[in-house]
Amino acid sequence: MKVPNLGPRAVALAMVISGALAGNALALDAGDAEKGAKVFKKCQACHSVVAEDGNKIGPNLHGIVGRTAGTQEGFNYSDAMKAAGEGGTVWDEATIEKYLRDPKGFIPKNKMAFAGIKKDSDMANIIAFLKEASAK
Ligand code: HEC
Numbered sequence: 001m002k003v004p005n006l007g008p009r010a011v012a013l014a015m016v017i018s019g020a021l022a023g024n025a026l027a028l029d030a031g032d033a034e035k036g037a038k039v040f041k042k043c044q045a046c047h048s049v050v051a052e053d054g055n056k057i058g059p060n061l062h063g064i065v066g067r068t069a070g071t072q073e074g075f076n077y078s079d080a081m082k083a084a085g086e087g088g089t090v091w092d093e094a095t096i097e098k099y100l101r102d103p104k105g106f107i108p109k110n111k112m113a114f115a116g117i118k119k120d121s122d123m124a125n126i127i128a129f130l131k132e133a134s135a136k
Pocket of ligand 1: 068069072076114
């Protein structure tokens, strides 16, 4: 295959694009699950990450990373949360971050009464904690 002769401008553009993509993927520093356990205190009134605890005011979050939204057995979800799952929303780092930043903004009319997480370090740590809680 012939390698196209890219001019310096094309190379510069490619660097800008890959830089933007890398920046996007690394929006949050790697979190610390132990610190995330402290952040989880904000969630504990409504959620447990221990499977045996079952659902509380909110659905059980054991195994949440990789789960489709609105599918924890036995939990009475809002129509909005069920619709999000039916529409293909799966909880991964990106969707969890968007939801926890602004629950009502990401899924309007969902019934989680939580204002959101503002600090980037709290966000990275809670995600690290939830990932650990997801390892079955
Ligand atoms: C006041 C109670 C309350 C608090 C506090 C709360 N949640 Fe929730 N959460 C809920 C409820 C209720 C739902 C279900 C929403 C629906 O059905 O619309 C939910 C849903 C979720 C979901 C989607 C679960 C699924 O099965 O689709 C995630 C993820 C989640 N919460 C994470 C968190 C995290 C992390 C925190 C703490 C930073 C938190 N929540 C704080 C009540 C709460």
